[in-house]
Amino acid sequence: MYRKTISFILHCRLEDVMAAGFSATLLVFFLTQRVFHTFNLNGHDFIFILLPAGILGLKCLFELLFAKDSGDAANVGTGQYLAAFFRPLARLFRDWFPFLLLSACYYALYTNLMLRVNPRLADAALSRMDAALLGDQPSLLLERWINPWVTDFFSLIYFSYVFSLPAVALCLYVARERAVFRRVMMGYLTLMLLGITSYLFVPATGPEKFFADHYTRDLNGHALSRGVDYIINTGRVAYDCFPSLHVGIPLLLSFYLYRYYRRLFVPALIYVVLMCGATLYLRYHYLVDVLASFLYAPAAYWLNDFLLSRWPGERITSFAPANTK
């Protein structure tokens, strides 16, 4: 029985096992801590992953609505007909749900453990490193280039991050590149896990708050920038600076694009460079946060491939050959 259970677990998809494991951990954590009343699971943390799933769900429904019944429909019973109707939706749910659950679990663990693992803020140390590298704080050095239009442009770049992964995931899923889709989603979640672990051990508020008294100029964006700034400040979980996942995730996506859609690699890299500029100009991150993401993203890429290649139920890396379209 024990061996059968282990064998079953080992032959499940890795994301299923991870999602089940994290959900169970979360449940145990909250039950033992008895902090259910303070449990805070913010929808916006994973709403952006839900967006492509919703689009795919609607696409699936419209396909079902306009699809003609084949000749076989006459021969199948009502039960089988219903099963055939729900199969595409169930498959969509099956493919996306573990990733949604994992994402939600990571954020829930993160928001509830923040400053409990390490209550000491690392802003001073991070800013010292920046000063050692550049002689001063990058956000202070960039003050002379502040312009409302530049602020708007970088705000737009910074906010577009929330759509970058969902857009790539949606395209891969629509193109029926399921293996690549799962590899990219797992890579993203591996990077998220590394990032969140780092936030728990190295919490920092970022230069915008830490150097609030030092800035001589306001970023002065138009309504768009103020809106983005408000969403980020109300929507984000504080202390998530080191590393910058705004840079890390697009960088990780660029690695996958290099492997599967090489012609998109250069635009992806340009996007990463712009994102680096945006994080520093808008005072959300220190330079070391940005540099750290250049270590975390390759680490996540490698770790994800390592896990997938070693997991008995997976052969993703072998059956998803490189495509240089």
Next chain:
Amino acid sequence: MFNIANYTEDTKLVLLESSKYFVLLVFCVLAIRLWRRWAKIPAAHNAGGLLTAGVATALAVVIGCVSMRQSLGSLYSYYGTQAFQNGRLPQALALFQTADQDWRTADTLGQRGVCLLMSGDTDRGLALIAQARTRRKDQGSPFENFYAGLYYFTKGDTRTAVPLLQASSVDYTYRWPVTKLFAIIALDENRAADAADQLKSFRDAEVTEFDQAYILASLKLADGNKAEARALLEKFPEADLSPMWQTRFEKLRRQLQD
């Protein structure tokens, strides 16, 4: 208009509404497919096929009705809150009543209760607030707690008011008004030091509200600074104040003259 300040709440709302209507869409498409199959395919032209199509249609209708009533309830409740915040009590009460008819929740009951309480129909108001609390297993919402606390405060029943106000201060919206009310309670009980302690962080803030002016003037008076206390009181003409505040301001003015 979309209120960005309630971003998190709005995201939850979007998630809930999208899920509801997505499920509705699934059952609508299923019902259409089943009826089409029943009509076109002779083999499906049987009682089972008819029953399945009928059940799917009934489910779609039920989900649709429930979803729409719940959405309308939320919408009217939202508009009611807007009207209440703008001081239009009769309109707010009518909107909360409509919300309650569409989709009764503890919140809609409590909102109606607060409106009635503020309109002077205290018995019905308090009864509805109590019903809302019962529905939430003896938990009041910050909105209900604050206005019930405010009601008891104006009646001079601070013993009942304090726990309610304390409970409402978990909501950021009510923290500042509750701080001021606690300072006033402390002043009424001749605990000027406690009142000063309550307002410690806000002493240098610009005085924009009459209750803030009353507290600061009382504290200045306690410090012996009569001129500043008088200047604070003069910022708010007596005619603009409610009878309760007119009495307090008058009392303070008399103390300044003594």
